[in-house]
Amino acid sequence: xxxxxxxxxxLAKEKELSTAMEYDGTGARGLxxxxxxxxxxxxxxxxxxxxxxxxxxxQWKVLEQVREALGRIEHGTYGRCVVDGGLIEKxxxxxxxxxxxxxxxxxxxxxxxxxxxxx
Ligand SMILES: [Zn+2]
Numbered sequence: 001x002x003x004x005x006x007x008x009x010x011l012a013k014e015k016e017l018s019t020a021m022e023y024d025g026t027g028a029r030g031l032x033x034x035x036x037x038x039x040x041x042x043x044x045x046x047x048x049x050x051x052x053x054x055x056x057x058x059q060w061k062v063l064e065q066v067r068e069a070l071g072r073i074e075h076g077t078y079g080r081c082v083v084d085g086g087l088i089e090k091x092x093x094x095x096x097x098x099x100x101x102x103x104x105x106x107x108x109x110x111x112x113x114x115x116x117x118x119x
Contacts, residue, residue, distance in 0.1 A: 009097045010070050017063040069098040081105055
């Protein structure tokens with residue numbers, strides 16, 4: 001795939017997520033307004049907001065990664081692992097165009113091990 005094709009995929013994903021976030025944001029603002037008038041049951045409100053925050057947080061995380069990837073396209077560093085600068089597998093980029101890591105480092109991220117220091 002050409003870099004412009006990845007860019008198109010990323011821009012489409014960014015639009016999709018932005019739209020979804022807008023929808024979620026409206027819901028969250030509604031909750032805040034309710035909470036302002038509600039003096040009891042604060043713990044319940046907090047629980048509900050906690051759930052919304054967690055779900056929205058995941059989308060934020062991807063959106064952030066999509067925007068970072070678009071930035072890397074601008075800077076000519078797209079398709080390289082942010083840990084070791086190695087080329088990310090084409091298959092991975094096709095599946096997750098906003099990925100920051102090569103397969104090796106992605107697996108390390110998933111199990112929670114910090115990446116080795118780059119010397
Ligand atoms: Zn890597």
